[in-house]
Amino acid sequence: MTAAPQPGVEVEVVRVVVVDDHPVYRDGVADALGDEADLEVVGTAADGEAAVGAVDALRPDVVLMDLRMPGTGGVPATARIAAAHPGTAVVVLTMSDDDDSVFAALRAGARGYLLKESEAADIARAVRAAARSEAVFGPRIADRVLAFFASSRARSTAVPFPELTDREREVLDLVAHGLPNAAIAARLFLSEKTVRNRVSDVLAKLHAASRAEAVALARDAGLGPTPGG
Structure with a gap:
Protein backbone atom coordinates (compact mmCIF):
# COMPACT_ATOMS: atom_id res chain seq x y z
CA MET A 1 0.00 0.00 0.00
CA THR A 2 1.04 3.57 -0.53
CA ALA A 3 1.69 5.81 2.42
CA ALA A 4 -1.26 7.92 3.54
CA PRO A 5 -1.25 11.34 1.88
CA GLN A 6 0.01 14.21 4.01
CA PRO A 7 -2.64 16.66 5.23
CA GLY A 8 -3.13 19.46 2.76
CA VAL A 9 -1.34 17.57 -0.04
CA GLU A 10 -3.57 16.90 -3.02
CA VAL A 11 -3.13 13.39 -4.49
CA GLU A 12 -3.62 13.02 -8.24
CA VAL A 13 -5.80 9.93 -8.61
CA VAL A 14 -5.32 7.52 -11.50
CA ARG A 15 -8.63 6.11 -12.74
CA VAL A 16 -8.50 2.42 -13.69
CA VAL A 17 -10.73 -0.15 -15.42
CA VAL A 18 -9.92 -3.83 -14.74
CA VAL A 19 -10.82 -6.35 -17.48
CA ASP A 20 -10.75 -10.10 -16.82
CA ASP A 21 -13.24 -12.91 -17.33
CA HIS A 22 -12.39 -14.56 -14.00
CA PRO A 23 -14.42 -12.69 -11.36
CA VAL A 24 -12.33 -13.79 -8.38
CA TYR A 25 -9.08 -12.56 -9.96
CA ARG A 26 -10.73 -9.43 -11.40
CA ASP A 27 -12.23 -8.46 -8.04
CA GLY A 28 -8.98 -9.26 -6.26
CA VAL A 29 -7.01 -6.92 -8.49
CA ALA A 30 -9.67 -4.23 -8.18
CA ASP A 31 -9.66 -4.51 -4.37
CA ALA A 32 -5.84 -4.38 -4.21
CA LEU A 33 -5.69 -1.28 -6.40
CA GLY A 34 -8.54 0.30 -4.46
CA ASP A 35 -6.41 0.13 -1.32
CA GLU A 36 -3.95 2.55 -2.92
CA ALA A 37 -4.55 6.20 -2.06
CA ASP A 38 -3.74 7.41 -5.58
CA LEU A 39 -5.60 4.73 -7.56
CA GLU A 40 -9.34 4.43 -8.13
CA VAL A 41 -10.98 1.49 -9.90
CA VAL A 42 -13.88 3.15 -11.70
CA GLY A 43 -15.13 0.05 -13.49
CA THR A 44 -14.60 -3.60 -14.37
CA ALA A 45 -15.44 -5.74 -17.40
CA ALA A 46 -15.51 -9.45 -18.19
CA ASP A 47 -14.70 -9.37 -21.92
CA GLY A 48 -13.27 -7.14 -24.61
CA GLU A 49 -16.59 -5.77 -25.86
CA ALA A 50 -17.60 -4.73 -22.35
CA ALA A 51 -14.13 -3.21 -21.89
CA VAL A 52 -14.56 -0.98 -24.94
CA GLY A 53 -17.95 0.13 -23.66
CA ALA A 54 -16.56 0.85 -20.20
CA VAL A 55 -13.76 2.98 -21.62
CA ASP A 56 -16.20 4.88 -23.84
CA ALA A 57 -18.38 5.64 -20.81
CA LEU A 58 -15.80 6.13 -18.06
CA ARG A 59 -12.70 7.50 -19.86
CA PRO A 60 -10.19 5.94 -17.43
CA ASP A 61 -6.50 6.75 -17.40
CA VAL A 62 -5.43 3.11 -17.49
CA VAL A 63 -7.02 -0.21 -18.48
CA LEU A 64 -5.66 -3.50 -17.13
CA MET A 65 -6.53 -5.93 -19.92
CA ASP A 66 -6.59 -9.72 -19.95
CA LEU A 67 -6.02 -11.34 -23.35
CA ARG A 68 -7.85 -14.68 -23.35
CA MET A 69 -11.56 -13.98 -22.84
CA PRO A 70 -14.79 -15.28 -24.37
CA GLY A 71 -16.10 -13.26 -27.30
CA THR A 72 -13.94 -10.24 -28.06
CA GLY A 73 -10.44 -10.89 -26.76
CA GLY A 74 -7.94 -8.48 -25.32
CA VAL A 75 -5.95 -7.76 -28.49
CA PRO A 76 -8.83 -6.46 -30.66
CA ALA A 77 -10.26 -4.61 -27.65
CA THR A 78 -6.87 -2.97 -27.07
CA ALA A 79 -6.69 -1.90 -30.73
CA ARG A 80 -10.14 -0.32 -30.55
CA ILE A 81 -9.39 1.49 -27.30
CA ALA A 82 -6.01 2.75 -28.55
CA ALA A 83 -7.63 4.09 -31.73
CA ALA A 84 -10.61 5.75 -30.05
CA HIS A 85 -8.98 6.89 -26.80
CA PRO A 86 -5.24 7.50 -27.29
CA GLY A 87 -5.08 9.13 -23.87
CA THR A 88 -6.04 5.88 -22.16
CA ALA A 89 -3.12 3.52 -21.56
CA VAL A 90 -3.77 -0.20 -21.90
CA VAL A 91 -1.58 -2.51 -19.82
CA VAL A 92 -1.98 -6.21 -20.55
CA LEU A 93 -2.29 -8.42 -17.45
CA THR A 94 -2.37 -12.04 -18.56
CA MET A 95 -1.05 -15.56 -18.14
CA SER A 96 0.07 -15.68 -21.80
CA ASP A 97 3.83 -15.19 -22.10
CA ASP A 98 4.41 -16.42 -25.68
CA ASP A 99 5.96 -14.10 -28.25
CA ASP A 100 2.88 -14.06 -30.48
CA SER A 101 0.72 -12.74 -27.64
CA VAL A 102 3.29 -10.17 -26.51
CA PHE A 103 3.91 -8.68 -29.94
CA ALA A 104 0.26 -8.83 -30.99
CA ALA A 105 -0.64 -6.79 -27.91
CA LEU A 106 2.12 -4.26 -28.56
CA ARG A 107 1.11 -3.89 -32.21
CA ALA A 108 -2.46 -3.30 -31.06
CA GLY A 109 -1.27 -0.37 -28.95
CA ALA A 110 -0.71 -1.78 -25.47
CA ARG A 111 1.62 0.36 -23.38
CA GLY A 112 2.68 -2.45 -21.09
CA TYR A 113 2.60 -6.18 -20.55
CA LEU A 114 2.54 -7.95 -17.18
CA LEU A 115 2.02 -11.56 -16.22
CA LYS A 116 -0.57 -12.56 -13.63
CA GLU A 117 2.22 -13.84 -11.41
CA SER A 118 3.04 -10.18 -10.69
CA GLU A 119 2.66 -8.95 -7.13
CA ALA A 120 -0.07 -6.42 -6.35
CA ALA A 121 2.55 -3.75 -5.63
CA ASP A 122 4.13 -4.32 -9.06
CA ILE A 123 0.74 -4.00 -10.77
CA ALA A 124 0.09 -0.75 -8.92
CA ARG A 125 3.50 0.62 -9.95
CA ALA A 126 2.81 -0.36 -13.56
CA VAL A 127 -0.53 1.45 -13.50
CA ARG A 128 1.14 4.62 -12.24
CA ALA A 129 3.90 4.39 -14.83
CA ALA A 130 1.43 3.81 -17.68
CA ALA A 131 -0.57 6.84 -16.54
CA ARG A 132 2.66 8.85 -16.97
CA SER A 133 2.88 7.56 -20.57
CA GLU A 134 5.74 5.20 -19.71
CA ALA A 135 6.08 1.73 -21.22
CA VAL A 136 5.94 -0.99 -18.58
CA PHE A 137 6.89 -4.65 -18.81
CA GLY A 138 7.31 -7.48 -16.37
CA PRO A 139 10.94 -8.65 -16.01
CA ARG A 140 10.68 -11.69 -18.29
CA ILE A 141 8.72 -9.77 -20.90
CA ALA A 142 11.08 -6.79 -20.79
CA ASP A 143 14.11 -9.01 -21.46
CA ARG A 144 12.39 -10.52 -24.49
CA VAL A 145 11.26 -7.19 -25.95
CA LEU A 146 14.68 -5.60 -25.47
CA ALA A 147 16.40 -8.61 -27.02
CA PHE A 148 14.08 -8.48 -30.02
CA PHE A 149 14.75 -4.81 -30.73
CA ALA A 150 18.47 -5.12 -30.01
CA SER A 151 18.79 -7.96 -32.50
CA SER A 152 16.71 -6.02 -35.01
CA ARG A 153 19.11 -3.06 -34.79
CA ALA A 154 22.13 -5.33 -35.09
CA ARG A 155 20.69 -6.87 -38.24
CA SER A 156 19.50 -3.61 -39.79
CA THR A 157 22.41 -3.37 -42.24
CA ALA A 158 22.16 -7.01 -43.27
CA VAL A 159 19.73 -8.74 -45.59
CA PRO A 160 16.12 -7.91 -44.66
CA PHE A 161 14.39 -10.33 -42.33
CA PRO A 162 17.32 -12.68 -41.62
CA GLU A 163 14.96 -14.84 -39.59
CA LEU A 164 13.41 -15.94 -42.90
CA THR A 165 14.86 -18.57 -45.20
Whole structure:
Protein backbone atom coordinates (compact mmCIF):
# COMPACT_ATOMS: atom_id res chain seq x y z
CA MET A 1 0.00 0.00 0.00
CA THR A 2 1.04 3.57 -0.53
CA ALA A 3 1.69 5.81 2.42
CA ALA A 4 -1.26 7.92 3.54
CA PRO A 5 -1.25 11.34 1.88
CA GLN A 6 0.01 14.21 4.01
CA PRO A 7 -2.64 16.66 5.23
CA GLY A 8 -3.13 19.46 2.76
CA VAL A 9 -1.34 17.57 -0.04
CA GLU A 10 -3.57 16.90 -3.02
CA VAL A 11 -3.13 13.39 -4.49
CA GLU A 12 -3.62 13.02 -8.24
CA VAL A 13 -5.80 9.93 -8.61
CA VAL A 14 -5.32 7.52 -11.50
CA ARG A 15 -8.63 6.11 -12.74
CA VAL A 16 -8.50 2.42 -13.69
CA VAL A 17 -10.73 -0.15 -15.42
CA VAL A 18 -9.92 -3.83 -14.74
CA VAL A 19 -10.82 -6.35 -17.48
CA ASP A 20 -10.75 -10.10 -16.82
CA ASP A 21 -13.24 -12.91 -17.33
CA HIS A 22 -12.39 -14.56 -14.00
CA PRO A 23 -14.42 -12.69 -11.36
CA VAL A 24 -12.33 -13.79 -8.38
CA TYR A 25 -9.08 -12.56 -9.96
CA ARG A 26 -10.73 -9.43 -11.40
CA ASP A 27 -12.23 -8.46 -8.04
CA GLY A 28 -8.98 -9.26 -6.26
CA VAL A 29 -7.01 -6.92 -8.49
CA ALA A 30 -9.67 -4.23 -8.18
CA ASP A 31 -9.66 -4.51 -4.37
CA ALA A 32 -5.84 -4.38 -4.21
CA LEU A 33 -5.69 -1.28 -6.40
CA GLY A 34 -8.54 0.30 -4.46
CA ASP A 35 -6.41 0.13 -1.32
CA GLU A 36 -3.95 2.55 -2.92
CA ALA A 37 -4.55 6.20 -2.06
CA ASP A 38 -3.74 7.41 -5.58
CA LEU A 39 -5.60 4.73 -7.56
CA GLU A 40 -9.34 4.43 -8.13
CA VAL A 41 -10.98 1.49 -9.90
CA VAL A 42 -13.88 3.15 -11.70
CA GLY A 43 -15.13 0.05 -13.49
CA THR A 44 -14.60 -3.60 -14.37
CA ALA A 45 -15.44 -5.74 -17.40
CA ALA A 46 -15.51 -9.45 -18.19
CA ASP A 47 -14.70 -9.37 -21.92
CA GLY A 48 -13.27 -7.14 -24.61
CA GLU A 49 -16.59 -5.77 -25.86
CA ALA A 50 -17.60 -4.73 -22.35
CA ALA A 51 -14.13 -3.21 -21.89
CA VAL A 52 -14.56 -0.98 -24.94
CA GLY A 53 -17.95 0.13 -23.66
CA ALA A 54 -16.56 0.85 -20.20
CA VAL A 55 -13.76 2.98 -21.62
CA ASP A 56 -16.20 4.88 -23.84
CA ALA A 57 -18.38 5.64 -20.81
CA LEU A 58 -15.80 6.13 -18.06
CA ARG A 59 -12.70 7.50 -19.86
CA PRO A 60 -10.19 5.94 -17.43
CA ASP A 61 -6.50 6.75 -17.40
CA VAL A 62 -5.43 3.11 -17.49
CA VAL A 63 -7.02 -0.21 -18.48
CA LEU A 64 -5.66 -3.50 -17.13
CA MET A 65 -6.53 -5.93 -19.92
CA ASP A 66 -6.59 -9.72 -19.95
CA LEU A 67 -6.02 -11.34 -23.35
CA ARG A 68 -7.85 -14.68 -23.35
CA MET A 69 -11.56 -13.98 -22.84
CA PRO A 70 -14.79 -15.28 -24.37
CA GLY A 71 -16.10 -13.26 -27.30
CA THR A 72 -13.94 -10.24 -28.06
CA GLY A 73 -10.44 -10.89 -26.76
CA GLY A 74 -7.94 -8.48 -25.32
CA VAL A 75 -5.95 -7.76 -28.49
CA PRO A 76 -8.83 -6.46 -30.66
CA ALA A 77 -10.26 -4.61 -27.65
CA THR A 78 -6.87 -2.97 -27.07
CA ALA A 79 -6.69 -1.90 -30.73
CA ARG A 80 -10.14 -0.32 -30.55
CA ILE A 81 -9.39 1.49 -27.30
CA ALA A 82 -6.01 2.75 -28.55
CA ALA A 83 -7.63 4.09 -31.73
CA ALA A 84 -10.61 5.75 -30.05
CA HIS A 85 -8.98 6.89 -26.80
CA PRO A 86 -5.24 7.50 -27.29
CA GLY A 87 -5.08 9.13 -23.87
CA THR A 88 -6.04 5.88 -22.16
CA ALA A 89 -3.12 3.52 -21.56
CA VAL A 90 -3.77 -0.20 -21.90
CA VAL A 91 -1.58 -2.51 -19.82
CA VAL A 92 -1.98 -6.21 -20.55
CA LEU A 93 -2.29 -8.42 -17.45
CA THR A 94 -2.37 -12.04 -18.56
CA MET A 95 -1.05 -15.56 -18.14
CA SER A 96 0.07 -15.68 -21.80
CA ASP A 97 3.83 -15.19 -22.10
CA ASP A 98 4.41 -16.42 -25.68
CA ASP A 99 5.96 -14.10 -28.25
CA ASP A 100 2.88 -14.06 -30.48
CA SER A 101 0.72 -12.74 -27.64
CA VAL A 102 3.29 -10.17 -26.51
CA PHE A 103 3.91 -8.68 -29.94
CA ALA A 104 0.26 -8.83 -30.99
CA ALA A 105 -0.64 -6.79 -27.91
CA LEU A 106 2.12 -4.26 -28.56
CA ARG A 107 1.11 -3.89 -32.21
CA ALA A 108 -2.46 -3.30 -31.06
CA GLY A 109 -1.27 -0.37 -28.95
CA ALA A 110 -0.71 -1.78 -25.47
CA ARG A 111 1.62 0.36 -23.38
CA GLY A 112 2.68 -2.45 -21.09
CA TYR A 113 2.60 -6.18 -20.55
CA LEU A 114 2.54 -7.95 -17.18
CA LEU A 115 2.02 -11.56 -16.22
CA LYS A 116 -0.57 -12.56 -13.63
CA GLU A 117 2.22 -13.84 -11.41
CA SER A 118 3.04 -10.18 -10.69
CA GLU A 119 2.66 -8.95 -7.13
CA ALA A 120 -0.07 -6.42 -6.35
CA ALA A 121 2.55 -3.75 -5.63
CA ASP A 122 4.13 -4.32 -9.06
CA ILE A 123 0.74 -4.00 -10.77
CA ALA A 124 0.09 -0.75 -8.92
CA ARG A 125 3.50 0.62 -9.95
CA ALA A 126 2.81 -0.36 -13.56
CA VAL A 127 -0.53 1.45 -13.50
CA ARG A 128 1.14 4.62 -12.24
CA ALA A 129 3.90 4.39 -14.83
CA ALA A 130 1.43 3.81 -17.68
CA ALA A 131 -0.57 6.84 -16.54
CA ARG A 132 2.66 8.85 -16.97
CA SER A 133 2.88 7.56 -20.57
CA GLU A 134 5.74 5.20 -19.71
CA ALA A 135 6.08 1.73 -21.22
CA VAL A 136 5.94 -0.99 -18.58
CA PHE A 137 6.89 -4.65 -18.81
CA GLY A 138 7.31 -7.48 -16.37
CA PRO A 139 10.94 -8.65 -16.01
CA ARG A 140 10.68 -11.69 -18.29
CA ILE A 141 8.72 -9.77 -20.90
CA ALA A 142 11.08 -6.79 -20.79
CA ASP A 143 14.11 -9.01 -21.46
CA ARG A 144 12.39 -10.52 -24.49
CA VAL A 145 11.26 -7.19 -25.95
CA LEU A 146 14.68 -5.60 -25.47
CA ALA A 147 16.40 -8.61 -27.02
CA PHE A 148 14.08 -8.48 -30.02
CA PHE A 149 14.75 -4.81 -30.73
CA ALA A 150 18.47 -5.12 -30.01
CA SER A 151 18.79 -7.96 -32.50
CA SER A 152 16.71 -6.02 -35.01
CA ARG A 153 19.11 -3.06 -34.79
CA ALA A 154 22.13 -5.33 -35.09
CA ARG A 155 20.69 -6.87 -38.24
CA SER A 156 19.50 -3.61 -39.79
CA THR A 157 22.41 -3.37 -42.24
CA ALA A 158 22.16 -7.01 -43.27
CA VAL A 159 19.73 -8.74 -45.59
CA PRO A 160 16.12 -7.91 -44.66
CA PHE A 161 14.39 -10.33 -42.33
CA PRO A 162 17.32 -12.68 -41.62
CA GLU A 163 14.96 -14.84 -39.59
CA LEU A 164 13.41 -15.94 -42.90
CA THR A 165 14.86 -18.57 -45.20
CA ASP A 166 15.82 -17.51 -48.72
CA ARG A 167 12.66 -19.14 -50.09
CA GLU A 168 10.46 -17.45 -47.49
CA ARG A 169 12.04 -14.09 -48.32
CA GLU A 170 11.39 -14.75 -52.01
CA VAL A 171 7.75 -15.56 -51.27
CA LEU A 172 7.43 -12.40 -49.13
CA ASP A 173 8.85 -10.29 -51.94
CA LEU A 174 6.23 -11.63 -54.34
CA VAL A 175 3.49 -11.08 -51.76
CA ALA A 176 4.73 -7.50 -51.43
CA HIS A 177 4.42 -7.17 -55.20
CA GLY A 178 0.74 -7.96 -54.79
CA LEU A 179 0.76 -11.47 -56.26
CA PRO A 180 -1.87 -13.93 -54.99
CA ASN A 181 -0.85 -17.41 -53.86
CA ALA A 182 -1.75 -19.03 -57.19
CA ALA A 183 0.49 -16.63 -59.13
CA ILE A 184 3.35 -17.10 -56.66
CA ALA A 185 3.01 -20.87 -56.99
CA ALA A 186 3.23 -20.62 -60.78
CA ARG A 187 6.21 -18.24 -60.61
CA LEU A 188 8.20 -20.45 -58.22
CA PHE A 189 7.03 -23.83 -59.58
CA LEU A 190 5.49 -24.75 -56.24
CA SER A 191 2.07 -26.08 -55.28
CA GLU A 192 -0.44 -23.54 -54.04
CA LYS A 193 -0.63 -25.44 -50.74
CA THR A 194 3.14 -25.07 -50.29
CA VAL A 195 2.87 -21.34 -50.92
CA ARG A 196 0.07 -21.03 -48.37
CA ASN A 197 2.26 -22.79 -45.83
CA ARG A 198 5.24 -20.54 -46.65
CA VAL A 199 3.10 -17.42 -46.26
CA SER A 200 1.81 -18.67 -42.89
CA ASP A 201 5.40 -19.31 -41.76
CA VAL A 202 6.42 -15.81 -42.84
CA LEU A 203 3.55 -14.18 -40.93
CA ALA A 204 4.45 -16.15 -37.80
CA LYS A 205 8.15 -15.28 -37.97
CA LEU A 206 7.44 -11.58 -38.56
CA HIS A 207 4.75 -11.52 -35.85
CA ALA A 208 2.42 -10.12 -38.50
CA ALA A 209 -1.28 -10.40 -37.77
CA SER A 210 -2.31 -10.39 -41.44
CA ARG A 211 -1.04 -10.58 -45.00
CA ALA A 212 -1.54 -6.82 -45.32
CA GLU A 213 0.68 -6.19 -42.29
CA ALA A 214 3.36 -8.47 -43.74
CA VAL A 215 3.21 -6.49 -47.00
CA ALA A 216 3.67 -3.23 -45.09
CA LEU A 217 6.68 -4.62 -43.22
CA ALA A 218 8.18 -5.98 -46.43
CA ARG A 219 7.83 -2.70 -48.28
CA ASP A 220 9.32 -0.78 -45.35
CA ALA A 221 12.33 -3.12 -45.65
CA GLY A 222 12.71 -2.49 -49.38
CA LEU A 223 10.94 -5.53 -50.77
CA GLY A 224 8.17 -5.37 -53.32
CA PRO A 225 7.82 -2.84 -56.14
CA THR A 226 10.37 -0.07 -56.45
CA PRO A 227 8.85 3.32 -55.51
CA GLY A 228 7.98 5.18 -58.69
CA GLY A 229 8.67 2.09 -60.75
